[in-house]
Amino acid sequence: MKKQYNTRAILVSLLICGFVGMFSETALNIAMTNLMEVFRISAATAQWLTTGFLLTLGILMPLSGLLLQMFTTRQLFTGSLISLIVGTGIAALAFNFEMLMFARVLQAVGMGLLLPLMFNTILVIYPPEKRGAAMGFVGLVIMFAPATGPTVGGLLIEYLTWHYIFWFSLPFLVIGLGVGLKYLENVTEVSKPRIDLLSIVLSTIGFGGVVFGFSKAGEGAEGWGSMVVVTSIVVGLVALLLFILRQKFMNDPMINLNVFKHPMYVVGLLMVLSCMLIIMASMIILPMFLQTGTGLSVFITGLMLLPGSALNGILSPQVGRLFDRYGPKWLVVPGLVIVAIMLWFFTNVSPASSVAFIVALHIGLMVGIAMIWMPAQTNGLNQLPPELYPHGTAVMNTLQQVIGAIGTAVAISILSGGMEKYLNGSAAPSEQAEIANAITAGSQNVFLFTMIIAVIGVVIALFIRRVVVSSKAMNSMH
Incomplete structure (x- = not known):
């Protein structure tokens, strides 16, 4: 017999948290000019609030397949939300750039765990003939949250301060955590996959290098001619090539390329x-x-x-x-x-x-x-x-x-x-x-x-x- 899950409650808790995470990602983008004045930083430094976020995601996402096998659904959900809540709290209180940057990395860790967990959980708890509608709701979150970010962010900055982007998000994350802890069940089997440190290092340098290189290329005056850009993209691509070769010859790969x-x-x-x-x-x-x-x-x-x-x-x-x-x-x-x-x-x-x-x-x-x-x-x-x-x-x-x-x-x-x-x-x-x-x-x-x-x-x-x-x-x- 297939196990019965409270699919609606599980979906709601995942969607609330996903929505808030995606919302604060783009709401902050509209505050960049404001932050440059407040913290007296250059555009290139302010850009790190986005680059750092993307970089953390780029490093964490490849590990998600491994983490989904190592930890239970509830452990990953709780970990991702604690990271999101603490990160959002620190961001709301941030009084300098370093503090806000640290908060963004914590938020990115939370999102990096939450997004793969959301997709994987839906694949497990919904039969194939009902998955389209469930994935559609994920689509609503992934598209609608980043879209409302700049508009709501613009309003909050106009009448309050940029801190309120995060104060606004906090209660929703706490509600999402509460609903999740009540209804979310462990939907996957925990196995003990072999942790291959070399794969983790190669994937981190590979994906991290490529994301960092391209992000840098898009912001500086030098653009593609910059040594930093060229080096990080080349190093990233070489590491990715080695990563792919390593996965092909492993019995228990970190990312199974048979997909x-x-x-x-x-x-x-x-x-x-x-x-x-x-x-x-x-x-x-x-x-x-x-x-x-x-x-x-x-x-x-x-x-x-x-x-x-x-x-x-x-x-x-x-x-x-x-x-x-x-x-x-x-x-x-x-x-x-x-x-x-x-x-x-x-x-x-x-x-x-x-x-x-x-x-x-x-x-x-x-x-x-x-x-x-x-x-x-x-x-x-x-x-x-x-x-x-x-x-x-x-x-x-x-x-x-x-x-x-x-x-x-x-x-x-x-x-x-x-x-x-x-x-x-x-x-x-x-x-x-x-x-x-x-x-x-x-x-x-x-x-x-x-x-x-x-x-x-x-x-x-x-x-x-x-x-x-x-x-x-x-x-x-x-």
């Missing part, structure tokens, strides 16, 4: 990564274009991007239900076509484009993403046998962090390149109107690049087909 033998998992992974790249690139370029190119305030920019992101979140559970009923193809292919069309329109935006037009394009883009992300991800994970669930989610979550860092860096490089080229040919490069035109030219190039990614995605998506979960996999879940 790549499942074709629908690979297709799903490629879809998710292309979505992540498109979102990260447009999430960083659009606000810059709206603020510098069209001269809108931070708060107005946040409000303009809210409808699309909110709709994306609200649609995710509906898309999940449609996936459960009809499978992935009829959602993913049209979704990618919509995304490609919206990005094509975005390549023509200018300071003269109306607010309504930009909001409409952003809504279209986010609706398209909602149709791709969760169906592709769920379909891919459905193909894996249960013993590969922790590894499948570890690979997906890790590569999303890596591609997020890469997407941001590449987008900023393309933007800077386009601006430089425009200003070099300009008669009055220091005039505000010309700077606005330059950022428009750069932004259009970024949208062209993401449109090409979307078109390649359409081609890959044609190969997606519904995974029928085998009776063997079903039996091993009972």
